[in-house]
Amino acid sequence: MAQSKDRKLPAPTVSAETEAYWNAAAQGKLLVRKCTACGELHHYPRTICPFCFSDRTEWIEASGKGTIYSFSVMRRAPVPYAMAYVTLAEGPRMVTNIVDCDLDKLACEQPVKVVFKPTEDGPPLPMFTPA
Amino acid sequence: MSIKGKAYIAGIYEHPTRLAKDISLAQIHAQTAKGALEDAGLTKDDVDGYFCAGDAPGLGPMSMVEYMGLKPRHVDSTDTGGSSYVLHVGHAAEAIAMGKCKVALITLAGRPRAEGMATGTVPRSRGGTPTPDEPFEFPYGPTVVNMYAMCAARHMYEFGTTSEQLAWIKVAASHHAQHNPHALLRDVVTVEDVVKSPMISDPLHRLDCCVITDGGGAIVVVAPEIARSLKRPKVKLIGAAEAMKTQMGGKVDLTYSGARSTGPASFAEAGIKPADIKYVSIYDSFTITVLMQLEDLGFAEKGKGGRLVADGNLIAGQGKLPFNTDGGGLCSNHPGNRGGLTKVLEAVRQLRGEAHPAVQVKNCDLALAHGTGGSLGLRHGSSTVILERE
Numbered sequence: 001m002a003q004s005k006d007r008k009l010p011a012p013t014v015s016a017e018t019e020a021y022w023n024a025a026a027q028g029k030l031l032v033r034k035c036t037a038c039g040e041l042h043h044y045p046r047t048i049c050p051f052c053f054s055d056r057t058e059w060i061e062a063s064g065k066g067t068i069y070s071f072s073v074m075r076r077a078p079v080p081y082a083m084a085y086v087t088l089a090e091g092p093r094m095v096t097n098i099v100d101c102d103l104d105k106l107a108c109e110q111p112v113k114v115v116f117k118p119t120e121d122g123p124p125l126p127m128f129t130p131a
Numbered sequence: 132m133s134i135k136g137k138a139y140i141a142g143i144y145e146h147p148t149r150l151a152k153d154i155s156l157a158q159i160h161a162q163t164a165k166g167a168l169e170d171a172g173l174t175k176d177d178v179d180g181y182f183c184a185g186d187a188p189g190l191g192p193m194s195m196v197e198y199m200g201l202k203p204r205h206v207d208s209t210d211t212g213g214s215s216y217v218l219h220v221g222h223a224a225e226a227i228a229m230g231k232c233k234v235a236l237i238t239l240a241g242r243p244r245a246e247g248m249a250t251g252t253v254p255r256s257r258g259g260t261p262t263p264d265e266p267f268e269f270p271y272g273p274t275v276v277n278m279y280a281m282c283a284a285r286h287m288y289e290f291g292t293t294s295e296q297l298a299w300i301k302v303a304a305s306h307h308a309q310h311n312p313h314a315l316l317r318d319v320v321t322v323e324d325v326v327k328s329p330m331i332s333d334p335l336h337r338l339d340c341c342v343i344t345d346g347g348g349a350i351v352v353v354a355p356e357i358a359r360s361l362k363r364p365k366v367k368l369i370g371a372a373e374a375m376k377t378q379m380g381g382k383v384d385l386t387y388s389g390a391r392s393t394g395p396a397s398f399a400e401a402g403i404k405p406a407d408i409k410y411v412s413i414y415d416s417f418t419i420t421v422l423m424q425l426e427d428l429g430f431a432e433k434g435k436g437g438r439l440v441a442d443g444n445l446i447a448g449q450g451k452l453p454f455n456t457d458g459g460g461l462c463s464n465h466p467g468n469r470g471g472l473t474k475v476l477e478a479v480r481q482l483r484g485e486a487h488p489a490v491q492v493k494n495c496d497l498a499l500a501h502g503t504g505g506s507l508g509l510r511h512g513s514s515t516v517i518l519e520r521e
Contacts, residue, residue, distance in 0.1 A: 077272070093381050093383035
């Protein structure tokens, strides 16, 4: 049993392109960028679609559900933490952490749900916890 | 148009130091340049092309060109991390084929040990204009080791690869390093030693990770007529390829690397198959790096790399695919956290018959060197060269 502990998180750098993403995070919502030209969703969010290069992209709210694609528990750190890629139910995979969990009990394809963790002086970060 | 046969590697040099407390970055670049030019039988004034990457102090190639007193008519400071120097060999051949230079010098230097850099276990600090990916990655704590570890974790999940199979890669490197007097780690280790070493980031143990060393190296690539005028054995470039592998807008796939493109492309240019290769230099930042690249280059079917590397199959004199006979980055040297250049050096030594006798591959006429730069689990550059002894 190695229960995860909260650790100090640096704030993300917010830009005009991604401000809405972080404002939504502050309200407990996870956004994904969708291209209305080709229909693809992508992450991290961009104004121009990385698949078809259309500039007709918009925000949609994700369900916050997903599965662990891969993970690694960083043992050699002041506070060990679980680095991960999570596959969102909507499709895209994102870099994140798995939190509020037993670090020794994580597995690929395990179902997880989004939680938001505060940063030192910025918007909270979307992370995931076992569902 | 192809670079096949258009350029030769005429000079190589690896700096013997592994801890450069009293030598500057610029000094290491110049010392390795001098060593490689002397190895080739050329002088500084013969150099008309200069190649370096982000490890060189100053803006692109400018400060080093000035420091060394070079007069290049062609420069290239493409930076794809540790794979840069493998890529530079290909770019040098392109420039030579186009008549833009005849004697291309490539240098590398780094001092992460002397500078006390926490290389693999701390997220690389931000600075300057943030990259577009930075807000979505940096705050989560990605380090070099945990991002490679995630590739290993997924490989294990999908294909059943084991820690013991990965450990064999380190075991083979250690068998080779015992013969290299300059290697940082010269003790032969066992599979048990690797899997019982402390866990750094699951599933990678301390002995799955490369060394952190200061030092550097240099390569001299020349036009065919220059190679013919020199007394050194002729090592001809017959294939080269480069690729970028990214998160693909969220369609992340950690099970393969950019070598999936560079392998087939370089083999096609060379007109040979993986089975023809007698020796491979494979980028070995971590054991998983080697396994994935060997699969992607075509030495094993995807998912079966674990079987390829197990049971000593990578050990010179024992196995079918001798690799990194200098001890590689896992045991000998990973100068400046950039291991691509030293990969080319040992491939050239093998083709010349100048590797240590204990690890020299018999009749070594075809060799491959491959590099991965950046982060295997985030985004990386891949480059491959195929070399032939003439």
